[in-house]
Amino acid sequence: MEYEVVIGIETHVQLKTQSKMWCGCANAFGAEPNTQVCPVCLGLPGVLPVANEEALRLTTLTGLLLNCTIARYAKFDRKNYFYPDAPKNYQITQYDKPSTFKGFLDFEFQGGIARVNITRAHLEEDVGKNFHFDRSSGVDFNRAGVPLLEIVSEPEITSADMAHEYLNALKEVLTYGGISDCDMEKGMVRCDVNVSVRPKGQTALGAKIEIKNMNSFSGARRALEYEIPRQIEVVSKGGKLSQETRRWNDEAGITETMRSKEQAHDYRYFPEPDLMPFAPDDDWIASVQRRVVELPLARKQRFMRDFDLPAADAQAFVWDVPLGNYFERAAQQTKSPKTVANWVINNLRARLTETQTTLENLKFPPESLVDLTGLIESGKISTKIAQDVFIEMFNSGEPPSAIVEKSGLSQVSDVDALGKFCDEAIASNPKSVGDYRAGKVAALNALKGQVMKLTKGKANPNLVGEILENKLKN
Amino acid sequence: MAAVEIDVKYVAHLARVTLTSEESQRLGAQLGNILGFIEKLNEVDVSQVEPTAHAVPLVNVTRPDEIRPSLPQGDALRNAPAKANGLFMVPKIVE
Ligand SMILES: [Zn+2]
Numbered sequence: 001m002e003y004e005v006v007i008g009i010e011t012h013v014q015l016k017t018q019s020k021m022w023c024g025c026a027n028a029f030g031a032e033p034n035t036q037v038c039p040v041c042l043g044l045p046g047v048l049p050v051a052n053e054e055a056l057r058l059t060t061l062t063g064l065l066l067n068c069t070i071a072r073y074a075k076f077d078r079k080n081y082f083y084p085d086a087p088k089n090y091q092i093t094q095y096d097k098p099s100t101f102k103g104f105l106d107f108e109f110q111g112g113i114a115r116v117n118i119t120r121a122h123l124e125e126d127v128g129k130n131f132h133f134d135r136s137s138g139v140d141f142n143r144a145g146v147p148l149l150e151i152v153s154e155p156e157i158t159s160a161d162m163a164h165e166y167l168n169a170l171k172e173v174l175t176y177g178g179i180s181d182c183d184m185e186k187g188m189v190r191c192d193v194n195v196s197v198r199p200k201g202q203t204a205l206g207a208k209i210e211i212k213n214m215n216s217f218s219g220a221r222r223a224l225e226y227e228i229p230r231q232i233e234v235v236s237k238g239g240k241l242s243q244e245t246r247r248w249n250d251e252a253g254i255t256e257t258m259r260s261k262e263q264a265h266d267y268r269y270f271p272e273p274d275l276m277p278f279a280p281d282d283d284w285i286a287s288v289q290r291r292v293v294e295l296p297l298a299r300k301q302r303f304m305r306d307f308d309l310p311a312a313d314a315q316a317f318v319w320d321v322p323l324g325n326y327f328e329r330a331a332q333q334t335k336s337p338k339t340v341a342n343w344v345i346n347n348l349r350a351r352l353t354e355t356q357t358t359l360e361n362l363k364f365p366p367e368s369l370v371d372l373t374g375l376i377e378s379g380k381i382s383t384k385i386a387q388d389v390f391i392e393m394f395n396s397g398e399p400p401s402a403i404v405e406k407s408g409l410s411q412v413s414d415v416d417a418l419g420k421f422c423d424e425a426i427a428s429n430p431k432s433v434g435d436y437r438a439g440k441v442a443a444l445n446a447l448k449g450q451v452m453k454l455t456k457g458k459a460n461p462n463l464v465g466e467i468l469e470n471k472l473k474n
Numbered sequence: 475m476a477a478v479e480i481d482v483k484y485v486a487h488l489a490r491v492t493l494t495s496e497e498s499q500r501l502g503a504q505l506g507n508i509l510g511f512i513e514k515l516n517e518v519d520v521s522q523v524e525p526t527a528h529a530v531p532l533v534n535v536t537r538p539d540e541i542r543p544s545l546p547q548g549d550a551l552r553n554a555p556a557k558a559n560g561l562f563m564v565p566k567i568v569e
Contacts, residue, residue: 042545084562
C-alpha cells in the first residue's frame, strides 16, 4: 500500500524589539545570566505586565506579510504548567483570540511555486534557559518574557524537503520584514513539527505525532526523514500508532517518546486578567501597513520579469537588498540590464567586499555604471580597459567618460594608426610571422598580443586581427 | 445551592499540592460550593450579553519599546533557595 505524509509546523520566532514583552528589561542575547531580569519577568508577586507596543506591531506586520486577517479584537490568556524555566507557572499567550490568522505563504519548491496556508500567528512570551549539571539544573531568566511569535501552518506539507523549504521561506520573509533576526545560533527560531501518515486516498488523518523543539531547519528535516519511514513501517506491518509527543535526538539521529496522550498536559487556559484586550483601529493598522515590504519571492520574480535576469542574478539581489536597489536604479536607465547586473554582481560587489565599503559610501552614482557599459557597447573601450576605468571610477567617483578622456584610454580604432603598430610587430617577430605563413593560425595571437602591448591595451583587438591578417596575406 | 462534583485529586495534582484525605474531603466540598454559586449564572438569560475577556471596559494598554534598568544579579537571586554561577539552581530537570 502507498502512504502519504501530512505535516504541520509550529514555528516560534523571537521578535526584534529593544525590550521584553511585558517589562523594560533588554531583549538581547549573550548577557551574564540573570542580569536582564526584573520583578515582572521573574514572576514575583504583585507585579503587572504591560504589553510592548512594538511587539504588537511586529505581530500585525507578520500577519500582513503572510496574507493573514488582522484581528480587530485580540486578547491574552494564561497557559498553566509547571516547569522551572517558566517563572510564573504559566505562559502568557493568545488562545482563542490571536492577533492574526488565516493567511498563506508561497515559496519556490521543485521548480514551481508551493503554497502552505497559515492557520494563525499569535503573540506569546519566551521562557528562561536551562543548564543541566550532574545532579541539578540551573535557570537563567534573561530570555524569559522575550516576545515570541508562534506561526502555525495548516497540515499541508507533504515531505521533509517541503518542510525544509517552507521553513527557509518563512525565515526569509521574517528577516526581510525586520520581524526577527532569525539567528538560529542564538535560538531565535525553533520549531515543533506535527507529522502523521495515512494510506493514500484516505481523508481521515493518522495519529498525530509531535516532534518538539528543534532549533535548526536541517534538524527538522532530518527528524522528518527519520520519523516518516518509522511511522510507515509501523502502519504497514499492521501496527497502530497513537498520539504522542516525541523529541529529536540530534546526536543519535532518532526521535524518542517524550510523553503519550495520557500524559499530555492539561493547560487550563483562561483569560489573562492582568492584561487588557487589544483592539487596533484603522489608523493603527494603516501605520503598520506602511512598514510592509516587498516579499523575497515577489522581488525575485519581478527582477526576472522586468529586467530579464537569470534566476541566479535575481536571487543575488534578493539576498542583498541594498545591492539590488542599487542595480534597480541603474537598470532603469539602460537597455542592457543583464550587462549592468554582471557589473554589479561581479565587479561592484567584489570591490565593495575587498575594500570593506558600504553602498552608502560609494563614490559614483548608478548612472556611471550605465555609462561604463555604454562605452563598451559602442566600442569606445575594450572590456579589459573597462576594468581599469571601473577601479578608477570606484576610487575617485569621476564619470567613466572623463576617466577615459583624461587617461587616453580610448580604444584606438584608427586603421592607419594601428597599421603602424602592426608593421612594427611583424618586423620584430619574424618567427611568429613564419609560423603563421606556414599555416599555424594560432601564431596570429602572439602578434596581436604584441600590438596590444605596443598600444598599452588601447587597440581594438578585433580590428588588429583584421589588419594583421591583411598584411600577412601580402 | 447544589454543590458540583469536583475531582479534587486531579485538581490537586494540576496545582502540585499534596492533600490528606481529610483535606481532600473538606476542600472538595468547599470547591464544589464555589462552583455551585457560579452555576447560578445558568439561571440568567445572557443571550443579549456580549462575552467579555475583562471586567474593565478598557483596551489597548501598551508601553513604548524602551529599555529600563533591570535588577542587579545579586538582587535577582536574593530569594533563590539555591544559586550558583548566577543561575537559579533547581532539582535536575528531566522530561
Ligand atoms: Zn523584566
